[in-house]
Amino acid sequence: xxxxxxxxxxxxxxxxxxxxxxxxxxxxxxxxxxxxxxxxxxxxxxxxxxxxxxxxxxxxxxxxxxxxxxxxxxxxxxxxxxxxxxxxxxxxxxxxxxxxxxxxxxxxxxxxxxxxxxxxxxxxxxxxxxxxxxxxxxxxxxxxxxxxxxxxxxxxxxxxxxxxxxxxxxxxxxxxxxxxxxxxxxxxxxxxxxxxxxxxxxxxxxxxxxxxxxxxxxxxxxxxxxxxxxxxxxxxxxxxxxxxxxxxxxxxxxxxxxxxxxxxxxxxxxxxxxxxxxxxxxxxxxxxxxxxxxxxxxxxxxxxxxxxxxxxxxxxxxxxxxxxxxxxxxxxxxxxxxxxxxxxxxxxxxxxxxxxxxxxxxxxxxxxxxxxxxxxxxxxxxxxxxxxxxxxxxxxxxxxxxxxxxxxxxxxxxxxxxxxxxxxxxxxxxxxxxxxxxxxxxxxxxxxxxxxxxxxxxxxxxxxxxxxxxxxxxxxxxxxxxxxxxxxxxxxxxxxxxxxxxxxxxxxxxxxx
Amino acid sequence: xxxxxxxxxxxxxxxxxxxxxxxxxxxxxxxxxxxxxxxxxxxxxxxxxxxxxxxxxxxxxxxxxxxxxxxxxxxxxxxxxxxxxxxxxxxxxxxxxxxxxxxxxxxxxxxxxxxxxxxxxxxxxxxxxxxxxxxxxxxxxxxxxxxxxxxxxxxxxxxxxxxxxxxxxxxxxxxxxxxxxxxxxxxxxxxxxxxxxxxxxxxxxxxxxxxxxxxxxxxxxxxxxxxxxxxxxxxxxxxxxxxxxxxxxxxxxxxxxxxxxxxxxxxxxxxxxxxxxxxxxxxxxxxxxxxxxxxxxxxxxxxxxxxxxxxxxxxxxxxxxxxxxxxxxxxxxxxx
Numbered sequence: 001x002x003x004x005x006x007x008x009x010x011x012x013x014x015x016x017x018x019x020x021x022x023x024x025x026x027x028x029x030x031x032x033x034x035x036x037x038x039x040x041x042x043x044x045x046x047x048x049x050x051x052x053x054x055x056x057x058x059x060x061x062x063x064x065x066x067x068x069x070x071x072x073x074x075x076x077x078x079x080x081x082x083x084x085x086x087x088x089x090x091x092x093x094x095x096x097x098x099x100x101x102x103x104x105x106x107x108x109x110x111x112x113x114x115x116x117x118x119x120x121x122x123x124x125x126x127x128x129x130x131x132x133x134x135x136x137x138x139x140x141x142x143x144x145x146x147x148x149x150x151x152x153x154x155x156x157x158x159x160x161x162x163x164x165x166x167x168x169x170x171x172x173x174x175x176x177x178x179x180x181x182x183x184x185x186x187x188x189x190x191x192x193x194x195x196x197x198x199x200x201x202x203x204x205x206x207x208x209x210x211x212x213x214x215x216x217x218x219x220x221x222x223x224x225x226x227x228x229x230x231x232x233x234x235x236x237x238x239x240x241x242x243x244x245x246x247x248x249x250x251x252x253x254x255x256x257x258x259x260x261x262x263x264x265x266x267x268x269x270x271x272x273x274x275x276x277x278x279x280x281x282x283x284x285x286x287x288x289x290x291x292x293x294x295x296x297x298x299x300x301x302x303x304x305x306x307x308x309x310x311x312x313x314x315x316x317x318x319x320x321x322x323x324x325x326x327x328x329x330x331x332x333x334x335x336x337x338x339x340x341x342x343x344x345x346x347x348x349x350x351x352x353x354x355x356x357x358x359x360x361x362x363x364x365x366x367x368x369x370x371x372x373x374x375x376x377x378x379x380x381x382x383x384x385x386x387x388x389x390x391x392x393x394x395x396x397x398x399x400x401x402x403x404x405x406x407x408x409x410x411x412x413x414x415x416x417x418x419x420x421x422x423x424x425x426x427x428x429x430x431x432x433x434x435x436x437x438x439x440x441x442x443x444x445x446x447x448x449x450x451x452x453x454x455x456x457x458x459x460x461x462x463x464x465x466x467x468x469x470x471x472x473x474x475x476x477x478x479x480x481x482x483x484x485x486x487x488x489x490x491x492x493x494x495x496x497x498x499x500x501x502x503x504x505x506x507x508x509x510x511x512x513x
Numbered sequence: 514x515x516x517x518x519x520x521x522x523x524x525x526x527x528x529x530x531x532x533x534x535x536x537x538x539x540x541x542x543x544x545x546x547x548x549x550x551x552x553x554x555x556x557x558x559x560x561x562x563x564x565x566x567x568x569x570x571x572x573x574x575x576x577x578x579x580x581x582x583x584x585x586x587x588x589x590x591x592x593x594x595x596x597x598x599x600x601x602x603x604x605x606x607x608x609x610x611x612x613x614x615x616x617x618x619x620x621x622x623x624x625x626x627x628x629x630x631x632x633x634x635x636x637x638x639x640x641x642x643x644x645x646x647x648x649x650x651x652x653x654x655x656x657x658x659x660x661x662x663x664x665x666x667x668x669x670x671x672x673x674x675x676x677x678x679x680x681x682x683x684x685x686x687x688x689x690x691x692x693x694x695x696x697x698x699x700x701x702x703x704x705x706x707x708x709x710x711x712x713x714x715x716x717x718x719x720x721x722x723x724x725x726x727x728x729x730x731x732x733x734x735x736x737x738x739x740x741x742x743x744x745x746x747x748x749x750x751x752x753x754x755x756x757x758x759x760x761x762x763x764x765x766x767x768x769x770x771x772x773x774x775x776x777x778x779x780x781x782x783x784x785x786x787x788x789x790x791x792x793x794x795x796x797x798x799x800x801x802x803x804x805x806x807x808x809x810x811x812x813x814x815x816x817x818x819x820x821x822x823x824x825x826x827x828x829x830x831x832x833x834x835x836x837x838x839x840x841x842x843x844x845x846x847x848x849x
Contacts, residue, residue: 005726006717006720006721006726007720007729007757007758007759008713008716008717008719008720008754008757009717009721019721019722020721020722046814047814048711048714048715048813048814048816051721052718052721052722052811053721053722053809053811086796088795088796088797088812089797089812089814092797092811092812093812124722124809125722125724125804125807126722126724429553431611431617432551432553432583432611432617433553433554433555433583434555434581434582434583
């Protein structure tokens with residue numbers, strides 16, 4: 001044991017306890033800070049997992065005092081904390097929260113921030129780690145990072161580290177992502193750069209690797225010999241409420257959801273087993289999957305494999321909804337897709353010939369994110385005709401949200417004299433088996449970031465390769481003379497007919513959620 | 514106070530009395546009537562007691578635990594001295610609401626075994642397990658009696674509470690012998706040890722920074738304040754501290770009549786001091802550490818203290834650890 005190791009810590013935790021740390025949140029007056037970040041830190045404190053001598057500094061343009069900032073955050077915490085709000089804990093926790101007013105482009109403001117961080121270190125009696133969290137609008141990332149560097153805050157002091165967490169969207173195409181990555185790389189080393197994708201903090205997303213690699217019944221079957229196809233669905237039953245239309249209309253489903261969240265789920269399902277659980281081993285395998293995606297180049301290939309659509313007026317669960325182009329802050333002539341379905345092929349030995357169908361859309365009948373793995377049928381079923389076997393393949397469903405869990409559909413004999421088969425479902429639900437609520441995705445990810453575990457964060461090559469793939473589709477949609485059709489679907493339906501046809505052409509159907 | 518007899522206990526609170534031979538059928542009927550109920554189970558949790566007074570407390574405890582850990586719950590009261598021999602059983606569903614519309618339920622089977630010997634207890638447990646799920650047994654009785662190799666060789670996790678033992682030295686001997694036997698591959702969880710978890714976490718926080726770590730070698734004394742009846746919990750904590758420091762600090766135990774099981778811990782030496790203090794009603798502990806001139810304070814969660822909460826908590830922390838069993842010989846020697 002080295003002289004400086006804390007001997008009491010060693011036997012207590014299955015994960016390494018983070019060292020003293022100051023987190024600086026840029027864009028601290030925004031919604032994310034109030035709804036997610038501070039409640040996540042508060043819940044980490046309630047679990048006793050917060051690093052000792054922890055500090056949060058909110059960095060934003062508006063003028064306010066520490067007290068006012070804390071009072072605003074307290075209101076947000078009361079509304080959003082998973083574990084409720086305890087006045088005694090908040091009183092103690094909120095003392096670690098401070099506010100620093102500055103323009104994002106003002107170097108003096110960053111120098112003053114540096115002096116504040118030094119003051120905290122002096123109070124602690126030793127330098128602490130520093131985590132810079134970019135929760136501001138994406139266009140502010142570049143000036144913030146440049147100023148952090150100019151003020152010398154990107155270097156840890158006294159052997160401590162300085163890291164950056166970048167919120168999504170990480171660029172809007174390959175060029176902007178590369179540009180942003182260059183700015184980040186000029187300020188922080190890749191090992192100190194944490195690109196957050198909150199889907200990876202969800203319990204079931206993390207469970208995909210456990211399910212695949214810790215259960216010997218699945219992994220031998222997890223290949224093109226036994227799997228017919230995979231579907232990944234992310235359905236939302238909302239539209240552009242709360243002024244989201246302004247941002248969303250510049251992004252669309254492909255950029256907003258597929259490039260990041262759904263590709264992350266895809267890679268977890270399709271990756272090879274990592275050699276170990278280190279961040280880079282896992283991420284190496286995920287990048288290989290994205291690089292192996294068969295490119296969709298040109299309007300013809302895109303038209304054959306990708307369906308984009310906008311919703312028209314309809315009703316979701318009995319509530320009337322306007323069409324996409326009539327939504328608040330959406331261009332009435334918008335060519336942005338709130339729905340996209342893709343057929344993807346992964347050119348690896350394991351997945352040769354196995355299509356991965358992905359769909360994501362707004363104003364669908366229900367909110368659900370899930371992965372379904374559809375196994376091939378047995379070569380011959382003596383007691384069934386072909387018609388009886390329609391849509392009856394074994395299906396493993398991994399539900400990401402809501403109601404996280406895993407279900408397996410199998411065929412059983414119906415009771416009775418005749419040999420009739422019936423589909424039955426074996427269903428595991430986290431919430432019914434484990435009464436204890438899972439931590440919020442942000443809690444897990446923030447704790448990982450301060451503890452230095454980058455496994456659940458996207459790496460530069462992962463992000464850039466994903467954009468490279470997505471850019472070709474965007475190009476076919478927006479820069480070709482013969483762009484593929486923008487389809488329509490009524491709000492409250494399961495998407496356009498063209499998306500159904502995409503699977504029907506392969507003799508398959510979307511799973512009914 | 515006169516001993517509690519079966520006649521004093523409201524046995525109907527255990528659910529529906531069922532002939533032991535018809536338990537399976539009765540459980541099936543329990544679910545047939547209500548389709549809004551979902552049966553869930555991820556473990557078998559058996560509680561074995563020989564204390565009639567404990568039966569209803571355990572019954573309530575299982576209700577609490579099952580709300581967080583869906584399980585097949587077995588509650589067994591054995592009264593080996595009672596005659597004539599008689600075995601009775603009750604079944605009930607332990608339910609909690611789920612997503613507004615449904616309820617999720619665990620099954621509980623309770624047994625009262627008058628004249629029950631080791632073989633009968635084992636047979637009762639083995640005949641009523643939810644197959645393929647791990648078996649967790651909280652053995653509340655004397656380990657020296659019905660706790661036989663045939664039984665513990667099939668247990669995945671044994672829960673004990675060494676602070677309840679009247680003769681802890683003897684009980685630790687039995688436990689060590691079982692753990693060291695060829696078939697003693699079970700994991701052992703001692704509630705007395707779990708009770709100190711928050712103290713250990715808080716202590717780690719005291720000495721987290723480099724300055725504090727530098728001063729660890731100056732520590733000379735451990736002072737632990739505990740409630741009456743929690744001496745073993747305090748001793749386990751002291752053994753752990755000495756093990757971690759690879760030393761033998763002078764130990765002082767202070768016993769209080771009331772309050773939380775563990776109420777205070779002070780580690781002290783020249784120029785260095787770490788203190789963890791738990792107030793009676795607070796669910797937090799105050800942690801303060803002093804190195805030279807500098808003192809800092811923090812507030813940390815105090816963890817749980819009731820048996821129900823402790824069992825719930827340790828069922829959430831299933832990962833094999835040899836730490837506890839490695840400390841047992843040292844605790845045993847301190848008990849002499």
